[in-house]
Every structure is written in structure tokens, then in C-alpha cells.
Amino acid sequence: MxxxxxxxxxxxxxxxxxxxxxxxxxxxxxxxxxxxxxxxxxxxxxxxxxxxxxxxxxxxxxxxxxxxxxxxxxxxxxxxxxxxxxxxxxxxxxxxxxxxxxxxxxxxxxxxxxxxMGQTVEDLNLDFKEGDTVRIIDGAFTDYTGKITEIDNNKVKMMITMFGNDTLAEVDITQIAEL
Missing domain, CATH: 3.30.70.940 (NusG, N-terminal domain)
Known part of the structure; x- marks a missing residue:
């Protein structure tokens, strides 16, 4: 086995x-x-x-x-x-x-x-849902944490706090990880 x-x-x-x-x-x-x-x-x-x-x-x-x-x-x-x-x-x-x-x-x-490459990734263990708090692990918002507000295909919209203000960030689903 x-x-x-x-x-x-x-x-x-x-x-x-x-x-x-x-x-x-x-x-x-x-x-x-x-x-x-x-x-x-x-x-x-x-x-x-x-x-x-x-x-x-x-x-x-x-x-x-x-x-x-x-x-x-x-x-x-x-x-x-x-x-x-x-x-x-x-x-x-x-x-x-x-x-x-x-x-x-x-x-x-x-x-x-x-x-x-435009391929769908089947083995993704993505148990993310709206309201989850996640950390951004790649891109311009790396190391910010925030709450997911919307998930659409491979795009995630989330609220992060930047410079003391709540900001809506859109990232690829591969750029986030659980806290």
C-alpha cells in the first residue's frame, strides 16, 4: 500500500x-x-x-x-x-x-x-468558504490576512486591512492558505 x-x-x-x-x-x-x-x-x-x-x-x-x-x-x-x-x-x-x-x-x-496553463486542478483540497479568515501567501498582498467575501472560480475576493482602512483585494485561489 x-x-x-x-x-x-x-x-x-x-x-x-x-x-x-x-x-x-x-x-x-x-x-x-x-x-x-x-x-x-x-x-x-x-x-x-x-x-x-x-x-x-x-x-x-x-x-x-x-x-x-x-x-x-x-x-x-x-x-x-x-x-x-x-x-x-x-x-x-x-x-x-x-x-x-x-x-x-x-x-x-x-x-x-x-x-x-489553464488546467483545472482536481486535487485541490480547498475547503475555503465565504467568511473564512485566510492568509495571502503570494503576490502584492503577501502576508496580509483577511476574510473571504466571495469565491468565483479561481478568484477570491477578501477584505484586508491596509493602512488602517478595510480594502477589498482580489487574489487567485492559489495565493491563499489557511491560518
């Missing part, structure tokens, strides 16, 4: 420009080595940017983190071996060498990345 703390999102370092090939190889290897229950998702965070070429503007998708691939996996010895020995993978970020297993991304970090 696997513990829930064995599952997490990990960052793979790859040769720059080989991110899509690593994703393809990793998904193929997961199937070949019967690791589909351990290697769950592979994502390459992208963003849409406007580029001008020959006087014409067009939108293109580019990697947000060139040379890195995100993988959601259950960190077993076998899965770790399959992933780190995938062609063009140079290692895990957060591994301290000497065959030590890497540390996963924090839940807030991966939520922010996935939401910015």
Missing part, C-alpha cells in the same frame, strides 16, 4: 529543446515498464507570446521553463529508476546527489503552474 506522501510533482532537468521528446519517451517507458500507476502525468509548462516576424505579429507557444519537464509520480525505487534513466533526462531538481531521491514541488507551486 502506497502512502499519499509518496505521490507528488517533480521537476526533471533535460537538455534544452528536448522537452517534448522527453515527455514522449517518458510516457512510452511508463507503458513499457508497467509504470502507468506510478508515472501519472507529464507536463511541459508553456505560455502564449506574441512574436513579430517580417513585420507580422503572431502568437506562438513557448516553454515557460526551457530545459525542464514536470512529472507527477509515485516515488518508488522502480519509477525513480525508469524516469532518471529516460534518454535526454539529466536529473531531478531537488536531488542532493549520492543517489538521494528528490523532493517534490510544494502544492502551492504546482497549483499556480497548472492554473496558469
Amino acid at each position: 502506497l502512502d499519499s506522501f509518496d505521490k507528488g510533482w517533480f521537476v526533471l532537468q533535460t537538455y534544452s529543446g528536448y522537452e517534448n521528446k522527453v515527455k514522449e519517451n517518458l510516457l512510452q517507458r511508463a507503458q513499457t515498464y508497467n509504470m502507468l500507476e506510478n508515472i501519472l502525468r507529464v507536463e511541459i509548462p508553456t505560455q502564449t507570446v506574441q512574436v513579430e516576424k517580417n513585420g507580422k505579429k503572431k502568437e506562438v507557444e513557448e516553454n515557460r521553463f526551457p530545459g525542464y519537464v514536470l512529472v507527477e509520480m509515485v516515488m518508488t525505487d522502480e519509477a525513480w529508476f525508469v524516469v532518471r534513466n529516460t534518454p535526454n533526462v539529466t536529473g531531478f531538481v531537488g536531488s542532493h546527489g549520492n543517489r538521494s531521491k528528490p523532493t517534490p514541488l510544494l502544492e502551492e507551486e504546482i497549483r499556480a503552474i497548472l492554473v496558469s
Whole structure:
């Protein structure tokens, strides 16, 4: 039986420009080595940017983190071996060498990345409701606390006290945490 703390999102370092090939190889290897229950998702965070070429503007998708691939996996010895020995993978970020297993991304970090990619995040343990007092953990209002007044999709409106006055702040749901 696997513990829930064995599952997490990990960052793979790859040769720059080989991110899509690593994703393809990793998904193929997961199937070949019967690791589909351990290697769950592979994502390459992208963003849409406007580029001008020959006087014409067009939108293109580019990697947000060139040379890195995100993988959601259950960190077993076998899965770790399959992933780190995938062609063009140079290692895990957060591994301290000497065959030590890497540390996963924090839940807030991966939520922010996935939401910015336009993906819905299913595993959010968001028990926030109107009237809850929460702390802002990211953005311009970091470390302010306040009461939630409205929740709409991934946006939270809350009252914070700033310079002695109550102020309405709107933040992303990934930017708040329980007190």
C-alpha cells in the first residue's frame, strides 16, 4: 500500500529543446515498464507570446521553463529508476546527489503552474468558504490576512486591512492558505 506522501510533482532537468521528446519517451517507458500507476502525468509548462516576424505579429507557444519537464509520480525505487534513466533526462531538481531521491514541488507551486496553463486542478483540497479568515501567501498582498467575501472560480475576493482602512483585494485561489 502506497502512502499519499509518496505521490507528488517533480521537476526533471533535460537538455534544452528536448522537452517534448522527453515527455514522449517518458510516457512510452511508463507503458513499457508497467509504470502507468506510478508515472501519472507529464507536463511541459508553456505560455502564449506574441512574436513579430517580417513585420507580422503572431502568437506562438513557448516553454515557460526551457530545459525542464514536470512529472507527477509515485516515488518508488522502480519509477525513480525508469524516469532518471529516460534518454535526454539529466536529473531531478531537488536531488542532493549520492543517489538521494528528490523532493517534490510544494502544492502551492504546482497549483499556480497548472492554473496558469489553464488546467483545472482536481486535487485541490480547498475547503475555503465565504467568511473564512485566510492568509495571502503570494503576490502584492503577501502576508496580509483577511476574510473571504466571495469565491468565483479561481478568484477570491477578501477584505484586508491596509493602512488602517478595510480594502477589498482580489487574489487567485492559489495565493491563499489557511491560518
